[in-house]
Amino acid sequence: MKNGKFEDYFRRYKNLIIKIAMDKIGNYDDALDICQQVFVSFYQNMDIVSDELVKAWLIKCTRHAISDYYRKTSREKEIFTEFSEKGIGNIAIDGEIGLAEDRLDDLDLLGKVLRTVKTVNRQWFEVLFMYCVEELSYAEMARRLNVSNTVLRARLYRARMFVKEKFGKDYRDR
Numbered sequence: 001m002k003n004g005k006f007e008d009y010f011r012r013y014k015n016l017i018i019k020i021a022m023d024k025i026g027n028y029d030d031a032l033d034i035c036q037q038v039f040v041s042f043y044q045n046m047d048i049v050s051d052e053l054v055k056a057w058l059i060k061c062t063r064h065a066i067s068d069y070y071r072k073t074s075r076e077k078e079i080f081t082e083f084s085e086k087g088i089g090n091i092a093i094d095g096e097i098g099l100a101e102d103r104l105d106d107l108d109l110l111g112k113v114l115r116t117v118k119t120v121n122r123q124w125f126e127v128l129f130m131y132c133v134e135e136l137s138y139a140e141m142a143r144r145l146n147v148s149n150t151v152l153r154a155r156l157y158r159a160r161m162f163v164k165e166k167f168g169k170d171y172r173d174r
Helices: 003-024 027-050 051-086 091-120 123-135 136-146 151-174
Strands: none
Touching: 003 027, 003 051, 003 151, 027 051, 027 091, 051 136, 091 123, 091 151, 123 151, 136 151
């Protein structure tokens, strides 16, 4: 079931993701890599992304992957320049691996938080997903949910308090 649903979304949105990446990067091979990265991430998070938000989630994830691509390529240039000038070993690469591991841990915690909140309160989940994953403004979230800013802020506050109570220790340990 999950594989069929994933294949349907992949067929429907792969060209859009490649086009967005190509427009920003200009390299087809790198755009394909970003598309693959986005869909791997989507497959891992399919159970927390609601069907009506899949396209927005994929686009947002693509934008993040493009930003990561630019960060990585600029860092690689700096590292290789530094290596060639100073003859330094793999110190910088080891640091990058540590940052990648930290980021994966953060994503794992976010996934765990969103899955838990989704089972407790669907409205809190929607607000947290829009805020944390899609990074929408309060005005855009209120418009999408068709609620006032006051109601939106109350939901977000209650969701944050629940997350703080339930996952505060996990977050502080990070």
